[in-house]
Structures are given as C-alpha cells and as structure tokens.
Amino acid sequence: MQSTLNATLPATNGVSTDIPAVEKQEFRDAMAHLGSAVNIITTDGPGGQAGFTASAVCSVTDTPPTLLVCLNRSASVYPIFKENQVLCVNTLADCHESLSNLFGGKTPMEQRFDAAEWTQLATGSPILSNALVSFDCKVTQVTSVGTHDILFCEAVALRRNDERHGLVYFDRRYHPLMRQLTC
Numbered sequence: 001m002q003s004t005l006n007a008t009l010p011a012t013n014g015v016s017t018d019i020p021a022v023e024k025q026e027f028r029d030a031m032a033h034l035g036s037a038v039n040i041i042t043t044d045g046p047g048g049q050a051g052f053t054a055s056a057v058c059s060v061t062d063t064p065p066t067l068l069v070c071l072n073r074s075a076s077v078y079p080i081f082k083e084n085q086v087l088c089v090n091t092l093a094d095c096h097e098s099l100s101n102l103f104g105g106k107t108p109m110e111q112r113f114d115a116a117e118w119t120q121l122a123t124g125s126p127i128l129s130n131a132l133v134s135f136d137c138k139v140t141q142v143t144s145v146g147t148h149d150i151l152f153c154e155a156v157a158l159r160r161n162d163e164r165h166g167l168v169y170f171d172r173r174y175h176p177l178m179r180q181l182t183c
Contacts, residue, residue: 035170040090040103041069042118042126047083051112051126053104055169056148057089065155067135070148078149085139086123087153090131093164094176099128100167121157132166134159 022030042051056070067089071078081087092100103112117129121136128134137153144150166177 032172033170035168035175038092038096038100038167038169038174040092040096040100040128040131041071041081041087042090042128043077043081043084043087044120044124044126045084045086047080048109049113049126050077050080050109051103052077053100057091060152065135066140067137067153067155069151069153071151072148073144074147081139081151084125086125087137087139087151088121088123088125088127089135089137089153090126090128091133091135092128092167093130093132093161094167094178095130095164096128096167097174100174121159123156127159130161130164131159132161132164 036055037057039054039057040051041054041057043049052071052075054069054071058068060066060068069087069089071081099116102115113126118126119129121127121134123136123138125136127136135153135155136157136159137155139151140154141152142149143152168175168177
C-alpha cells in the first residue's frame with residue numbers, strides 16, 4: 001500500500017519535487033520484514049553501568065573495524081552511554097531470548113546484569129560470557145537523525161563463540177538460527 005501523504009523535497013536545480021512520504025506505522029510494519037541479529041548493547045564507566053536490547057546494529061567498515069549502533073535519545077540509558085563513550089555489542093545466541101526481553105523492558109539495571117555472567121575486555125564494558133560474538137568498542141563519532149543518535153563504534157577487542165547458534169528478530173518474533181550441515 002502506498003502512502004497518500006506528500007512531502008516536498010528541497011529544490012534541486014531550482015525545481016521542487018513532490019514525492020509521497022511514508023507514514024510511521026507503515027514504515028514500522030515494513031521494517032518488521034527486515035530480519036536482524038539481536039544484540040545487547042552494554043556500557044560501564046563514569047556515567048555508570050547500563051544495557052539495552054537492539055537490532056539496529058550494522059557493520060560499517062573493517063578499516064578501522066567499525067560498527068554502528070542506533071540509540072533513541074529519549075531512552076533512559078542514553079545519558080549513560082553518552083557520558084561513557086564506550087560500549088560492547090553482544091550478539092545474542094539462540095539461548096538468550098529471555099535475556100533479550102529483560103534488557104528490552106523496564107527491568108531495573110541491576111536485575112538485568114544479575115541474570116547472566118559478564119566479563120570485560122579492553123574498555124571495561126560488560127561482555128556477555130556466552131554471547132555469539134562480542135565487539136568491545138570506543139565511540140568515535142555520533143550523528144543525529146530524527147529521534148535517534150547513530151553511534152559509530154570502533155572495535156578495539158572482540159570475542160567469538162563458534163559453539164553457539166545465532167538469534168534473529170523477524171516479523172516481530174525471535175527465531176533461532178541453526179547451521180546447516182553440508183552433504
């Protein structure tokens with residue numbers, strides 16, 4: 001279904017172009033069909049310890065090794081991440097659905113972290129001990145778009161766990177990933 005709202009784009013070469021805008025709910029419903037890994041983003045430092053569940057994480061480049069993480073500026077954890085300027089992207093394994101829900105809700109921070117085993121690497125951010133992979137990062141750049149900040153995060157250390165299977169979020173549900181055996 002195409003949106004009926006119109007938005008006027010800035011003039012290009014003196015010509016104004018009317019292009020239909022996408023409504024918020026229409027966009028959200030379409031994004032539900034874009035599967036993504038489930039991550040718990042953690043930080044610790046002068047601002048305190050915090051963590052939240054995110055699927056808005058993406059590789060940017062391998063030179064330097066950089067990811068992006070999107071964080072809503074109205075989130076309760078936002079000031080903590082802003083002050084600390086370090087974080088860990090803990091990509092969840094198929095056994096972490098309940099932990100994802102815990103970090104995605106209104107559960108007090110201490111209870112979130114008490115529900116799993118954590119370690120540290122270079123930045124001091126909490127590393128989920130049995131995560132599929134953990135990217136320990138320093139925030140190198142921040143760009144604001146709409147309601148969110150895009151945090152560009154350079155990986156300074158990482159840990160992989162090749163014994164686990166991944167967890168993805170698609171169509172507003174969790175789905176475990178299983179490795180296919182080749183014939």
